[in-house]
Amino acid sequence: MTTLTKLEPAPVIDETARLLTEHYVFPEVAEQLAGLLRRRLAEGAYDVEAAEELAGLVTADLQSVNGDRHLRLKHHVDPVPTKEGAATLESMRRDFDASLGGAPRVQLLDGGVAVVELAPMLFPLEWAAEPLSAALTLASRAQALIVDLRANRGGDPDAVAFVCSYLLDERTHLNTMYWRRGERSEQSWSLPHVPGARFGGSKPLYVLSSTSTFSAAEELAYDLQQLGRAVVVGEPSRGGAHPCQGWTVHPHLEATVPVGRAVNPVSSTNWEGKGVQPDVPCAATDALDRAHALALARLAG
Structure with a gap:
């Protein structure tokens, strides 16, 4: 070292x-x-x-x-621990504590449309289950829901499945990870039961994306889009579909190496390199207003 x-x-x-x-x-x-x-x-x-x-x-x-x-x-500006993955975990914990557990905003807009912002990450579920459940349960009574991922840079695939579970009615196959180690695969499904109340699988749902939306946040948008459950509004996301692990190689440097690849059960591919393509393209700064207008029009119709 x-x-x-x-x-x-x-x-x-x-x-x-x-x-x-x-x-x-x-x-x-x-x-x-x-x-x-x-x-x-x-x-x-x-x-x-x-x-x-x-x-x-x-x-x-x-x-x-x-x-x-x-x-x-x-x-990393501060020296990082040598244990595998510890550098990323320490940084994530600081962000978790500063962002109300990754759900910094729940807001009710005109017309019964709720906004839940998930940022800056989808944190490990052992930390984030309670704040995510609280935010999504609070929004469950809304007539339509906007999930804002514009500032979300990724995180835990288990948190993706957890969030999807509030937005669907039935247990659903979301994604499959193929790992290099042992040449094995692992399926991701929504949960049959959730703490709190579901928004459910029938009311209007919109997901906001930007060029900063990355990794697990992209999976959340892509899974819901491919299932026909959500309309993605905003900009194409960054395009990172490979889950990775981190190793400290110097007191201030961490090598992050993808150890698997995602395959969606609907599209048989993923968003690697091209990003999640929005159904309604617009500037990220305009995405919330655009989604709100779409939700109001659909509810009126």
Whole structure:
């Protein structure tokens, strides 16, 4: 492990390359990328003094082959723990405590239309079940619902299924994850029962997206869209469909490597690289007003 006072790129690159070849969901691409990183290291491309600068250079190279936005070398201002996934978890906990558990806004608009904002993440369900349940139960009596994901950058797939459970009437197959480790698959379904009250599967539902909407937030929008349950309003999302894990490779650097891929049971594909395409395209700043107008028109009709 390198020290805080001097950045030594070689150990960082060697460990990142090892993690790629052992864990990346696409083994052939992993070999390409590991070779690219080692070649760039030998060329002197990573001879920089700042960990943040190295993170930017390596991330650009990691995403240069297949554009996988989950494949990153992330810089952390504060020193990060060495335990796998701990760096991301610490950062998420700070955001959780500062955002009312990831449901910072529940609002009733004119005409009986509710807005539930889920941001900045869909947090681990062992933390977030209570605030998510409270927000969705409060909105369950609305005539129409707008779920605002414009500032949501991802999170826990189990939280996606939990939220979907409030927006559907029956237990429904939402997504399947295919993992590299053990070459196994894992299906995600909505829950047969939820704490609190469901909004249900028949009242008008709209999901707001932006170019910042990412990862698990994209899955939430995509699952509901593919089921024909929600109308997505706003901008195409960022396009990251591969769940990842993080490893500390330097006191201020974390390598995040996708270990699986998502396959939707309706479309037989996912949103990787292209994002969730809105049903009603508009600027993200206009999406709430647009969805509200659509909801009022549908309720009037």
